[in-house]
Amino acid sequence: MSTITKELAKLFRKITNSEIDAEGNAHVVLSPADSLLINNARIALASLEAEPVAWAHRLINKRNGVVHPWVYGSAEACPSEGDIFNIEVMPLYTVPPAPVSVPDAMEMDDDFDSSFEHGKAVGWNAYRAAMLQGADGNSPVIPDGWVACSERMPEGMTDVHISNGHDIGQGWWDGDTWQTQHDYYSVPGDVTHWMPLPNPPKE
DSSP: OOOOOHHHHHHHHHHHHHHHHHHOSTTOOOOHHHHHHHHHHHHHHHHHHOOOSEEEEEEEETTTOOBOOOEEESSOOOOEEOSSEEEEEEEEOOOOOOOOOOOOOOOOOSOOSSHHHHHHHHHHHHHHHHHHHHTTOOOSSSOTTOEETTTOOOOTTOOEEEESSSOEEEEEEOSSSEEOSSGGGOOSSOOOEEEEOOOOOOO
16 A cells, blocks of 8 residues: 655646646646546545544553543544553544536426326426525535524523534523533533524424
8 A cells, every 4th residue: 555645745736737737738638547646646635635623532441452432522632542541533524525416407398198207307397496495505514593602692591502513412501601401412612503492392
C-alpha cells in the first residue's frame, strides 16, 4: 500500500495544472492511467486538507482486554496510555453529499394506452416536483423551527429541545445556564439552538 502525503498530492496537482495550462484546456488528452492518477491525487489532497467535524474516543482495558464502546463528542482528546486503560481516539469526517439529479418531467399525452401509464406519469411528475421543492429547503444542520440562542432564549423553566449543532437533547433555561433532568438528555459543549417541544396530542 502506498502512502500519499499532502506534499506529494500538491505536487501532482501542480504538475497537472501546469501541463494543462501550457497545452491549453481544450485539447489535453491523458491516458486512462494518468487520468486515474490525477483524480486519485485530487481526492487524496481533499481528504488530507479536511478537518474533522467530531471525535470518537474509547477505553481499552489493558488487564483484561475489554474494549468499551465509542463515545462521540466535539472535543479532541489525546490518545494516551495509563496503568489500566489505553485511550483510543478517532477523528470523524463528513462525506460530501452525493449529487442528486432530478429526472426530466414525463409528458402526459392523450394517447396513453392504459390508466396505468397515466398514473405512472402523474406519480413520476409528483416525485420530480418533490425533489425540486426540497432543493431549496433549510439547512439539514439547523432545520426549520430551531431558534438560535443568540437571537432569543426560551421562557424560564420551560422544557425545550436543545442542540449544539450536532447532538439533540432536552432541557430548560433557568436564566443563567441550561439544565437537564438527566445526563442522557444533555448535549456536549455549548447549546447553540433550541426548539419548543411539540404540543401533546388532543383527545
